[in-house]
Amino acid sequence: MSATLEKTGEAIAAPDPVSFGEAFRFWLKLGFISFGGPAGQIAIMHTELVERRRWISEKRFLHALNYCMLLPGPEAQQLATYIGWLMHRTWGGIVAGALFVLPSLFILIALSWIYLRFGDVPVVAGIFYGIKPAVTALVLHAAHRIGTRALKNPWMWGIAAAAFVAIFAFDTPFPAIVLAAGLIGHFGARRAPAVFALGGGHGSQQQSYGPALIDDDTPTPAHARFSRSHLAKLLAVGLGAWALAMGALVAIQGLQGTLTQMGWFFTKAALLTFGGAYAVLPYVYQGAVEQHHWLSGAQMIDGLALGETTPGPLIMVVAFVGFVGGWAKQVLGPDALFLGGALAATVVTFFTFLPSFIFILAGGPLVESTHGKLGFTAPLSAITAAVVGVILNLALFFAYHVLWPQGFGGRFDLVSAVIVVAAAIALFRFKLGVMPLLGACALAGLAVTLGRPLLFP
Numbered sequence: 001m002s003a004t005l006e007k008t009g010e011a012i013a014a015p016d017p018v019s020f021g022e023a024f025r026f027w028l029k030l031g032f033i034s035f036g037g038p039a040g041q042i043a044i045m046h047t048e049l050v051e052r053r054r055w056i057s058e059k060r061f062l063h064a065l066n067y068c069m070l071l072p073g074p075e076a077q078q079l080a081t082y083i084g085w086l087m088h089r090t091w092g093g094i095v096a097g098a099l100f101v102l103p104s105l106f107i108l109i110a111l112s113w114i115y116l117r118f119g120d121v122p123v124v125a126g127i128f129y130g131i132k133p134a135v136t137a138l139v140l141h142a143a144h145r146i147g148t149r150a151l152k153n154p155w156m157w158g159i160a161a162a163a164f165v166a167i168f169a170f171d172t173p174f175p176a177i178v179l180a181a182g183l184i185g186h187f188g189a190r191r192a193p194a195v196f197a198l199g200g201g202h203g204s205q206q207q208s209y210g211p212a213l214i215d216d217d218t219p220t221p222a223h224a225r226f227s228r229s230h231l232a233k234l235l236a237v238g239l240g241a242w243a244l245a246m247g248a249l250v251a252i253q254g255l256q257g258t259l260t261q262m263g264w265f266f267t268k269a270a271l272l273t274f275g276g277a278y279a280v281l282p283y284v285y286q287g288a289v290e291q292h293h294w295l296s297g298a299q300m301i302d303g304l305a306l307g308e309t310t311p312g313p314l315i316m317v318v319a320f321v322g323f324v325g326g327w328a329k330q331v332l333g334p335d336a337l338f339l340g341g342a343l344a345a346t347v348v349t350f351f352t353f354l355p356s357f358i359f360i361l362a363g364g365p366l367v368e369s370t371h372g373k374l375g376f377t378a379p380l381s382a383i384t385a386a387v388v389g390v391i392l393n394l395a396l397f398f399a400y401h402v403l404w405p406q407g408f409g410g411r412f413d414l415v416s417a418v419i420v421v422a423a424a425i426a427l428f429r430f431k432l433g434v435m436p437l438l439g440a441c442a443l444a445g446l447a448v449t450l451g452r453p454l455l456f457p
Helices: 020-033 037-052 058-070 075-118 122-150 154-169 174-191 228-253 258-270 277-291 297-308 314-328 337-368 378-403 414-428 434-455
Strands: none
Touching: 020 037, 020 075, 037 058, 037 075, 058 075, 058 337, 075 122, 075 297, 075 314, 075 337, 122 154, 122 297, 122 378, 122 414, 122 434, 154 174, 154 378, 174 277, 174 378, 228 258, 228 337, 258 277, 258 314, 258 337, 277 297, 277 314, 277 378, 297 314, 297 378, 297 434, 314 337, 378 414, 414 434
């Protein structure tokens, strides 16, 4: 096996070459075990690929990760795509990136059907009753986690505050906030570059785990060298795939068809996911809930809860949005609700992740030619700061729906408030993992839902 360490004296031999089939099996396994959000997923890949299997060195791994962090989209999925591409050319990247997503898609389609079909069953309702407050605490924790990294000085705090006011008080569209923050970073860096310098990021301390297949001094393989003609071909294929899929939807459903609108909307969403999935959720909420009415605000919270409990990137919550929207809009007719929902979830997933593949396969050769020399990070720093304000607004939105389920005119849900506080303490004070937290809150919600009729007959 390629991960076997062979010692000759004190020297450790490099691993054996990895076949496409062996890599395929690993990427498939990763798709089913990639829990824990981007940090957990990146940690799993580092353990498996850098430390144990030694398919890629620490330095090359971090170099690829830094590039992925600069892009909109899920950085863990893009990192898998990048390493797969570096090892086995274009198809290696496509397989690695696709297998990172497909298990989550199939699982979410099944869970979304159960949710819509059996959501009113007391057991299912009780589980979601406990999970919703936990999701509120998770979003608040995400704002804190990103904020500690991004808000390094008063200027960044000001950008975050301005973004919060813009979306909370003026309902400013998320793309406008991203654009404004990017421009502030671009022009502000000219006057005060230190203010907008990108933070330390991942893995500032590097360690050697022995020689790797793709080592620090391994020459860039031929397929990963920059070529203008190759770049043009990849862009043409990527944009052509988008145009072909969109053209098919327009031909079948027309410009105003539900699937067509989903394809266009989630293409835009895919280009705005700076800062992770929590950052783009307000934009998804604005479009999917308020503009297109594909699902309700309460269903959006439930979808995020499902997304937190499944492997794969958290942005896969869009598959839930697509399924519920396809079901509600009956895209294949009233007699094919499940197939309509599954088709909509697949369409949404395709348009959400296609840009990530284009970014990696087209931009990878440029990155390989500039080890450690990536610039233009000031706009990203400003955008990440703005994202903190946007996520805080999202936490308040969730809290409103959880604590006042009938609106401010209705009753205050004290039990949900207690679960929110308990979940927040578990996250902030005791660093509890996402899965144990959601499990505990689900059990609490189930106990309250099933026990309430017994206590208050």
